Amino acid sequence: MASASRKRLTWSLPLELGLGLLLALPAGMAALGLTQEGYLSDLHAAYLAKVYLALDRGRLEFLGFSYPPLPLLLLFPWPSPWAPPVLGTVLLGLGFALVLAEAKRRAGILPLVLLGGFLLSPWPIHLLAQDFAQVLGLVLLWWAWTLYLRWLEEGLSFFLFASGLVLSLAVYATPFALPLGVLFALGIGLLRRVEPRAWAAASLVLLFPLLFTTLAWAYLGWLFTGGGIFLYRALPQETPPLGEVFLASPAYLAGGLFLLARLRPGLLLYLAPLLVLLALPPLGFGYTLPMATALLLLFALGGLPPLAPKPHLLGAALLVALLQALAGWALLKPLNPPPDPMERAIGQTLAQAPPRSTLADDRESYRLLAWAGTARPFVLPADAGFLLALSAPQAYVSRLLVCQGSGALQPRYGQGTPPGFREEWRYKGCRLLRRPGEPP
Amino acid sequence: MERPKLGEFLVARGLLSEEQLSRALELQQRSRERLGRILLALGYVRRQELYQALSQLWGFPFVLLTEERPDPRLLRRWPLEEALRHRAIPLRLRQEGTLLVAVSDAPSPTLESALKAHLGVVNPLYLVTTEWDVDWAIREFYRKPLLDQSVYALYYRSPEESAYTVFTPGQYLALAAGLLGTLLGLYLWPRETLILLNLLVNAFFFASVAFKFAVSLAGALAERHTPVTEEEVRALKEEELPTYTVLVPVYREANVVGLLMRNLAGLDYPKEKLEILVLIEEDDPETLEAAKAARPPANVQFVIIPNGQPKTKPKACNVGLLFARGEYLVIYDAEDQPEPDQLKKALVAFRKGPEHRVCVQAALNYFNWKENFLTRMFTLEYSYWFDYLLPGLDRLGLPIPLGGTSNHFKTEKLRELGGWDPFNVTEDADLGIRAAMRGYTVGVVNSTTYEEANNHVGNWIRQRSRWIKGYMQTALVHSRKPLRLVKQVGIRQFLAFFLLIAGTPLTFLLSPLLWGLFLLWLLTGTQALEPYFPPFVLYLSLFNLLLGNALAIYLNMLAAFKRRLYALAPFALLNPVYWILHSVAAYKALFQLFTKPFYWEKTLHGLSKQEAPHLEPTP
Incomplete structure (x- = not known):
């Protein structure tokens, strides 16, 4: 059975990319439809206002070294209310392609079933229409995490190097990268049998680019604005209750229960996003429900060990996917365009x-x-x-x-x-x- | 009557026991090497006894060239190339017209044709002598042509590829025009000129950072593909192994030559197929005595390098190349400790690689990395260079500047390239681009040679200033006809070559200026610099300052991690301190480029207090 699924999952990279984009297209079309009707989220509007200013005055520092900077830089070539949903769709497609690639590598069909639940819900549309930076952050976090997992499995330093680089890029899209990077570093000693010195060196390799890019942005902020607390700007201050996040994340909960039942060491890492969600609000870092749900879903997709798609597992995964979709429809308020233009x-x-x-x-x-x-x-x-x-x-x-x-x-x-x-x-x-x- | 076989003949003469013969024959069965070589490698017979036996078997008299000196008039008509090709020395022309010719191999028809062509002789009489006698005679009696060949061969053949001329008139003109233009610009439009200079410097740094990142990324990806696997090495059949020559240039290294003998003995390669040429300068009898005292194995031959200027390693190597008999050739330094299976791995790399691959470079690293701050930083640097940068260049098909040692060559191709440039003090880096100019490629092999890292600042600066001066020489040589170079190697390779070879000295020369400006601004908060940093220059310089430096630190950190030198990883953060030393060395190199361009700053070896670990061959 496993070999059969492996045989089925032999796609080539352009095919994965094409499939990913195809999967992202419905949400992208919906988000573009909303823009056509005059919908523009507050965050997208704030990004665009900054970009127009920097472009018109010809001074990059007029961005005020806002956080997160990466979405702003992506908007530079095409600053327009249409750009965030278009860029978001491409990024979402890229993210789906990475999920498909990972599923192919692990020859696992279950993550794809869970992804289906996400796709059938309004989560992707909300992410695209409200803040494409979240999509960017999630895609980069997923990429960094899968690279990190590959390093844990295969031990090639390239994967740790790449994971560190991607995390350092991710911190320019989402503050989640910072605590997650630290938790990844801590996880090395727990998930891989290494001597303390190797653990410390691996942590340094993983965290150096992340810390450096963060400090570099802080330095630039200080240089051009005189301020240093850049991370606290432009972040949502309101945070959904954790109970609501759990309610919205049946896939994550099911994955956690599965790992708990089997007492897999991966459970420790699986809890990392939960720790982050718990720790950030008291520090003043907020997040939205779609962001939290999508983050937990990513860990559910990547945290499961490769499993042969036995009928009962497949049935359970289908049920969880359905619940995931239903949670989206039940918990998210519909995005309505303004009544007049x-x-x-x-x-x-x-x-x-x-x-x-x-x-x-x-x-x-x-x-x-x-x-x-x-x-x-x-x-x-x-x-x-x-x-x-x-x-x-x-x-x-x-x-x-x-x-x-x-x-x-x-x-x-x-x-x-x-x-x-x-x-x-x-x-x-x-x-x-x-x-x-x-x-x- | 059938001629008796060599082994039986030696046994009959009591020079070899039956057991020794059967052991040698057993080895011959495996390696398909000539029995004589096997007997010598095993130390069962003395060289002179072997050749005396051969002379009797071949039916020619035996001669010792130290006793029977050749007629100089004949040698003048018998060129060095022929003497080397046939390992034959004409001794005397008898009155009846018979020419006595000393040979160490059974005479061939091609030798007879050559003798006829050069000396007009049709009836030579051969005398047998040992191969070492022939080589000694060549060195003794062809001293001047040998020196000429090893020093000027490349210059005579293609003067534009030789560093003998440091600056061509065109280069002097360009340099003067650049200087005058800058001065004029500073006089007429000071602000604009300074902005332009600032922009050029920062654009160069930006290109350099982007280039190194791209190459390092390719190098990191290369980790996923092992160039040569253990299985491939094990699959090599001994009878298919070719003769390999190892060149070891040594100078004033009596203190490490004993270690050299131990390290070379550790090479996992059939002794009878391994020719080790230890290249010792004529004015260095101490090293020669120490080498002899170390009781070298039978396959080690000392080649005395005729005294003459320039006294450089490439000149010694060129002499060694003339005498090399191996199909493949490698260079090691005196203190080098190659991994035992390196020759075999290089061989597999050659066989797997394309036909136009002429060289494979093994990685270099240091055994005494724990010794002090300098050895740690040096090890970090080498780990990055050999584990990321060179594999990256290889993967991207860009020219590879060879490292000083552990470069393995196809001997004939190396001769075709003209050997090393003795006027270039980084002859290895120069050879890499010359190979690329002729459409050849250089690859890397996953084997390491352990060396002794410089543990003393003065010694380090001497060595590094030589390397940087050599890079300057190489850049100058190959920028004489840039368009021709582009045509020969392609635009991508051309740019990569210049970013690496010209870029390295330029980086070290310019970075103190940029760091100085940054520190000045940081400490004083002056606004006087602002007019020279318009937005586009400012962003570029900030990118270089933040990302460029961080990347350089990170790649070093990563290299230590890949090498499992975990304790070294945090030291990468101290790289900026190490870069100061690079800049000091770069300015010294620049000064020497004008004052002593060919001067070889000798690196002292054997200063480390740490013992080199003994590497065991893989079972």
Whole structure:
């Protein structure tokens, strides 16, 4: 039976890639459909606003060395509201291809069944539409983990090297890479019989690039912004209760029970993401339900030992996959596009204003900036004249865009109107103030 | 009447016992080597007795060349090449027209044709002598042509490939134009010129980092494919093994030559098929005496290198190459300890590889890595170079700069390449690119030679300045006709060669400037440098500073891990300190390039307090 499955699972790499992309396509189409209807997540809007600013001013440091940086850099060649779902779809396809490749290597059909449950649920659409950085982070974490597992199995230093490099890249997409890397390093001594010195050296090889890239980004942040606590920015602060995460992760729970019943040493590593989910919120690192669920699913897919697909196992896997799909439908709120296309239209209108004519703060008005598609008309906190324009707008700009949020304009002009300006329009907590006589 | 066989003849003369003969015949059955060689390798007969017996069997008189000196007029008409090819020395022309010719092999028709062609003789009378006598006579009586051949052969054949000329007029002109242009630029447009220089330096570093990362990644991937497996080595049939020559150039190394004999005796290769030529300089009698006192095995021959300038290792090797009889050839240093099966592994690598593979390079590493900070850093560096960089170059089909020792050659191809350039102080790196220019390739083999790491800073800087100077020489030689080189090796190989060979000295020369600027900014917070770092230069320099340095450290760390030198891995973090030494050596090398380009900074060996471990052959 095992040999039969092995025979069936002999795909070539381009085929896996093609299959992966094909599997990601439905979720990608749905996410693109949402964008077409005017849906843009807060995170995607924030990324785009930063990228427009850096591109328009020609200064990379105007990113403010935001975290995570890798998604921002990926948006550089094509900054557009369409880019996150498209990039996310490609990344998701790549991730599926890596899962297929791993399943092929291990000649295991069960991970594919579990993946099916994930595919039949709204999890992928949520990940793509809300934050493609999460997809990127998950793909890199999966890749790093499978490489790490291969090093544990085969002992070739290349795999540890590659795992370290991929983890170091992953930390630029998700903060999960950091604690997971540390847990991987700890796991070496538990999962592979090595002398303490070899354990320490292997940990160094695994963690050096990860720590270095983290510190390098901190250094760049300090160099250009003077601040060092970059990891705390742009991360979700609200975290779903752990019970809800468990409820959403039947595949992970089933895998854990299976390992527990067989007392496999891999169980120790299997618990790593759980530890991370428990440890991060008290430290101020939040995560979303789709991210947590997908992370646990990855460990469920990779943590299971190669098993012959006996009928009872296959039946159990099918049941778990079904539960996984149902959990998605039950727990995730549907993503609804805005009822009208006003936000996009306003953004596009703002884009028509003359260069540096509109004082705004991208911490407040990033959504409108994202729809505008350019930072050229705006004077923003990164610009040298921002503070002057803020104190005496009538002398420097002809418009003020004030939105609710933690920016500098809201406290000063949230309610009132500076001399020489009058309110042009008001939309969902944002106001445009314009000097009379200036072209609309 | 049938001629008696050599073995029976020797037994009949009481020079060999029946047991010894049956043992030798048993070996011959396996190796298919000539019985005479086997008897010599086993030490059952003395060389002179063997050749005396052969002379009787062949029906020619025996002669000792130390007693019967050849006529110099004849030698003038008998070129060195023919003497070496046939191992034959014309001695005297008798009045009746018979030419006495000393030979160590049974005379062949080709020898007769050559004698006729050069000396016009049709009826030679052969005298038998030992092969060592012939070699001694060649060295003694062909001293000048030998010296000429070993020093100027490459220069005469293709002067543009020789480092004899350090700078060509065109290169002087380019250098002067570059300098003048820079000065003019600094005078007329100081800011723009400084930005341009800054950009060029950073772009070079960026290219270098990207190149090394790509090559190292390929090298890391190569770990998944073992070039030569133990099974392949075991499958080698002894009778199919060719004669292998080992060249060991030694100079002022009386203290390590005993160790050399022990290490060479440890090679797992049939002794009768192994020719070991220890190349000893004429003005170094101490090493010769020490080598003799070490009671070398019968297959070790001392080749005295005629005194003359330049006194370099490649010159000695060129002399050795002239005398080499092996189908394959390898170079080891005096303190080298190759893994016992290295020759066999190299042989398999040649047989598995393409026809145009002319050389395989074994890895080098150090046995005394625990000795001090310097030996640790040196070991890290070598582990990276030989375990990641060279396999990566091999995998990507890029030219490989050979390491100083443990490079195995097809002897004939090496002769075709013109041997080593005695004016180049990294003749090995130069040979790698010359091989590529002729469409040949160099591969790597998964075997290690353990050496003694330099444990003294002064000695280390001497050695490293020579290496860097050699890289400068090599880069200068091959940049004389860059377009021709591109045509010969291809653009990818050309760029890789320059990034590695020219890039290495350039990196060490430039990095103190960049580190200096960084430290100046860090310590003083000055804004005076900002005008020279516009955004694109700033991003590039930040990339180099952060990623470039981290990558160099990481790859060293990884190499130690792969070698299972776990205690060394954290030392990779101290690489920046080690790089300071590289820069010191680079500036010394630059100075010497103009003042003493051919001077061979001799590395002292035998300074380590740690004993080299004895490597046992694989059962």
